[in-house]
Amino acid sequence: MKIKEIIVVEGKDDTVAIKRAVDADTIETNGSAVNKEVIERIKHAHEVRGVIVFTDPDYPGERIRKIVAKAVPGCKHAFLPKNEALAKSGKKVGVEHATPEAIRKALADVKEEQGDFHSEIDFDALVNAGLIGGTKAKERREKLGVLLKIGYTNGKQLYKRLQMFQITKEAFDQAVEKVLQGEKAK
Incomplete structure (x- = not known):
């Protein structure tokens, strides 16, 4: 399965998991402190090929998703249910713990940006x-x-x-x- 868009993930282990599941390029945020350089790379990727935000189903992952969505409107989003992102220990969740099948399913079900944003503009x-x-x-x-x-x-x-x-x-x-x-x- 070839993915046209560039997938935004949190780290190197997520990139490895994505590449096991699909043929795709990634941008790593390197954690939840997303810096300007990363945002600029994501903006450029969005303009050239489109972007899919695919972060962990936890608080830091959602924080990164919101930062990216706010800085780069119009991104697509892939969501992985927590139960499909559990580590074998059952204590950690993350894209890196998901099976290739779960990753492919999440990418097949990509959503256009909707969010819970409610503008004050009436x-x-x-x-x-x-x-x-x-x-x-x-x-x-x-x-x-x-x-x-x-x-x-x-x-x-x-x-x-x-x-x-x-x-x-x-x-x-x-x-x-x-x-x-x-x-x-x-």
Whole structure:
């Protein structure tokens, strides 16, 4: 089984386990203190081939997943149930302890990024920013899409895209301010 995307894992033992199960390339975070260099590599990998985040089913693994998902919106996610990631001792869990079959199944069931992210940006904020309705709404959405790197959306899709890419209210407000400042400069 060949995996097109680059798989983000926690460490070398996870890479070994992945390569036993599938033909894939990996990026190792080397623990839960994910540094800027690793994030930049993941961003580049996401742009070039796509990324699947495949971390251990424990607190540090979930922490890494959230860090990566926040820094690199749009990642895919593979999840391994704890019972399929148990070490023989039964005390530790991790991708490195999973069977090749369990890893292949998790990768076959990859999920698009959904997360439990709930933006503070509501529909009224879009209307108030002039992004829905009005003569300049389309142009503003185009500029906003470039600034936030979420692409162009119509009015109905903008809210969904802000959620999907986990755009914070602060980032949204800053981008809207730049769009409106650009209009005033004309």
